[in-house]
Amino acid sequence: MSDSPLTTAHRLLVETIDALSAATDAATDDDLLSVLTLCEGTSRRLDRLTVSTVATLERRGTFAERGYKSTPAALGDLLGWERFEARHRVVAAEQVCPRVGIDGTPLPARLAATAEVFAAGQTGLRHVAVIARVLASPAAERLSPQVWASAEAQLAEKAGVYTPSELQAWGTALVEALDKDGPEPDDRPPAPVNELHLLRHRGKAGGTVKGRFDDAAMFDAIATVIDAHSRPPLATSSAVPLNVRPKRWPMCVGMCSTMVRCPRAVGDART
Structure with missing residues (x-):
């Protein structure tokens, strides 16, 4: 039986x-540097294939048919990826792959310029995630469609030059500069804060109490309770002051046969 196209391609x-790995044994320094760039290019090709496959599976509803509520969860179970790794692939699939409308009409990728450089191998998966994140910010959503498309084209162009972190910083500054009007002023008063935090000490008694109450009545009630439990108890009429020594009665000389002090003798001694 002949191998399937997928089996043949994998072989x-x-x-x-394996041949590339064997060729590095006697490679020169320049050859080894070429191996690094070759591996990076191959890795980006494989990422594009992975992203395209994820997009196709999502479009077909394959993961939902198998009981998964989210594609990242399915990819985590299937491939052992962390959630953020799976999320990067899903975001790329949603942003740089062609789409299909509800009526079956083919639609271009949301990030058209980014899709081109990603397909050409000029940028990596993390760059795509950064561009998608920057263009989904509140400032970017306030841009007009034309300005938004121009910003996306500039980000795609810089993706081949900057690292993901540099692209994040540059793209954020670009979008904020294009968002000239900024957010609409919020004339609403700030929401009141009424919160109490109790933090127990570890390994010993006691703890820390912190809180903030904008409600005056609630603050007074909390303050009254805390004040009542934090001040020392008041001295009563029967309590003996700490600075007064107890009075010693003289030892009685007359004792009864029961070894109990005679009340009369005690009375005499008091006088």
Whole structure:
């Protein structure tokens, strides 16, 4: 039985990688540098294939048919990815892959310029995630469609030059500069804060109490309760002051046969 196209492609890929690995044994420094760039280019090709496959599976509803509520959860179970790794692929699939409308009409990718540089191998998966995040910010959503498209084209162009962190900083500054009007002023008064935090000490008694109450009546009630439990108890008429020594009665000389002090003798001694 002949191999399927997928099986054949996988076998050829493994053989190619094995041959490339064997060629590095006697490679020069320049050859090894070429290996690094070759591996990065191959990795980006594989990322594009992965993203395209995820987009197709999402469009077909394959993961939902298997009981998964989200694609990242399905990818985590299938491939052992962390949630953020799966999320990067899903975001890329949603942003740089062609779409299909409800009526079956083919639609271009949301990030058209980014899709072009990603397909050409000029940028990586993390760059795509950064561009998508920057253009989904509140400032970017306030831009007109034309200005938004221009910003996306500039970000795609810089993606081949900047690292993801640099692209994040540059793109954020670009969008904020294009958002000339900024957010609409909020004339609403700030929401009141009424909160109490109790933090117990570890390994010992006691703890810390912190709170903020904008409601005056609530603050007074809390303050009254805390004040009542924090001040020392008041001295009563029967309590003995701490600075007064107790009075000692003289020892009685007359004792009864029961070894109990005679009340009369005690009375005499008091006088």
